[in-house]
Amino acid sequence: MILPVFALYGKHLQGYSPLWVGLAIGAYGLTQAILQIPMGMASDKFGRRKIIVIGLLVFAIGSAVAASSDSVIGVVIGRALQGAGAIASAILALAADLSRDEKRPKVMAIIGVSIGTSFAIAMVVGPILASHWGLSGLFWLTAALAIVGIGVVQLAVPKVVSHAPKGDTMPAPKRLGKMLKDPQLIRLDLGIFLLHFLLTSIFVVMPAMLVKAGLPSDRHWELYFPIVVIAFFGMVPMIIIAEKKHMSRQMVQIALVIMLAALGSAWFLKHWLWGLILALLLFFVAFNFLEATLPALIARIAPAGDKGSAMGIYSSSQFLGAFFGGSLAGAMAEYANKQGVLLMAAVLVLLWLWMSRGMRHPSNLKSVSLNADHIVGREQQLASGLSALPGVLEVNVMADESAIYLKVNTQEFDLAKARDLLAEAG
Structure with a gap:
């Protein structure tokens, strides 16, 4: 919810600047990247439920700090605290503990779909709520949702008496080095790093570009809603072709070309609202496909017994991408120009396209x-x-x-x- 609105609704904060906007957007990713693997390992030692509750409490505290801050530095601190509640790996491990071997892939797929759905809903709801409650209202809402999450964990999640094999979900420190030597896994880790780098960097500058092109901030949800829906249906045929025709590499490359087209549209049509709408639509078609495809490829390529380690590195790469994308885009927007962010993004997509040449489809x-x-x-x-x-x-x-x-x-x-x-x- 914060992503599409912070650059616009954070202007009242003391010390506001594009650099601090980028840091506020990206700070969450830094602490997530640092703590994701340690929190997962702690859940293995002290219990999934306990670590998840602690993580949600830390997230709620971070939300309250951000909501109460009058300065952008305070919001950055709050965002970093939010990210310190890094419970994704613990949640996946708990889900694995609760599911039988043959049902576990379906459980993980459902969790992935729920994450994608919540992201889509948040992109629409965030601008609506921000127009009524402001930025602090959104942060208070995230604090409340974290408390609701604690209630769900304590009251609705069954008590676990069995544990899934650790290699499915938990990273093993001794085997992390092995994951960093596999060229196929490295390509996917760099891919998710770049994907979230691009996402956060784009939203450092895009909300202001939309306003400048004639769309008031309180109407941004009217744009995001159809884009999210159309982009979802737009990526479905790409996933089907990638799986049925064993063309993962080719479809990833097509998605990257679509992303290049999106950045080109934003660059050349920046003064025309419909040009920016086209750019966002193309961007999210490509983003949704890559976001769904990359983790599935990781899970299939990872060596037997090392999926947890492979996914741990993958998740940390994702959150590091969010941090560096927001931070560098903010610095570039402040000390160079906002259009330079689009140029930087295009260069990185070209780099990714070049790296993708060696990808292999993990057939069956x-x-x-x-x-x-x-x-x-x-x-x-x-x-x-x-x-x-x-x-x-x-x-x-x-x-x-x-x-x-x-x-x-x-x-x-x-x-x-x-x-x-x-x-x-x-």
């Missing part, structure tokens, strides 16, 4: 985790037996976690046969 690949007791001393036997099953490409037996991780070809692999083998061995 899937990670499968199996809980398995009493496997100490039988690791090699189980690994050999599972490796011989049709469709099994990689086996990782983790005796200390009582878990076995597989990378499989979904067209050939039969989960029932793997379970039968484990039952016979047990």
